[in-house]
Amino acid sequence: FPVTIVRHEPELNEPSLDLGSFSATDEPYAEAAQEPQAEYEAEKDQGAQAPSNEVLILYVLLPEGEEINGSLLLPSLLTLGFKYGEMNIFHRFQDNAGSGEVLFSLANMFNPGTFDLEEMDKMNTRGLSLFMTLPGPGEALQNFNLMHSAAKKLADEFGGQVLDGQRSVLTVQTVRHYVEKIREFQRQRLIHG
Numbered sequence: 001f002p003v004t005i006v007r008h009e010p011e012l013n014e015p016s017l018d019l020g021s022f023s024a025t026d027e028p029y030a031e032a033a034q035e036p037q038a039e040y041e042a043e044k045d046q047g048a049q050a051p052s053n054e055v056l057i058l059y060v061l062l063p064e065g066e067e068i069n070g071s072l073l074l075p076s077l078l079t080l081g082f083k084y085g086e087m088n089i090f091h092r093f094q095d096n097a098g099s100g101e102v103l104f105s106l107a108n109m110f111n112p113g114t115f116d117l118e119e120m121d122k123m124n125t126r127g128l129s130l131f132m133t134l135p136g137p138g139e140a141l142q143n144f145n146l147m148h149s150a151a152k153k154l155a156d157e158f159g160g161q162v163l164d165g166q167r168s169v170l171t172v173q174t175v176r177h178y179v180e181k182i183r184e185f186q187r188q189r190l191i192h193g
Helices: 036-045 070-079 116-123 139-156 172-192
Strands: 053-059 082-085 089-093 102-107 128-133 162-164
Touching: 053 139, 053 172, 070 116, 070 139, 089 128, 089 139, 102 139, 128 139, 139 172
Parallel strands: none
Antiparallel strands: 053 128, 053 162, 082 089, 089 102, 102 128
């Protein structure tokens, strides 16, 4: 009889945004519950149809053993124009007063994925998730640049790195890929009006 040896590898504690708490009724953020790659594949399969919604994600991740305390994070987010709101996460609105539509949002990269404003001083996290949905309000490239800039500032301030949607270090090539993805999405929307 052939013998099968089963090795039990220790489980990696992979950081993840708990998107299970996002229900379909939480518009316009329900799209965040879908992996961008799956959306991209679905879009390719649709061929000549208009593109569906697309979610662009950036992560800010600190090195193992490092954490951001909520009492330091909150003033940074407010300085960057984020407002605490729907779904217990932070949002960057069209205007700094917190009115208009949401340009992009920021969630805790680790479970539970949300923030408790009353307990921010007791909260620590190793990572943040920034995400925007296409189509969105205003100019998509400008919104992406704002989101990318916010991610870089947070990474610089807390000693972290900006990662792409696949959790690889964000490179100039990846940023170009995001820009091309946005342009292609806009072209397809124009074609299929």
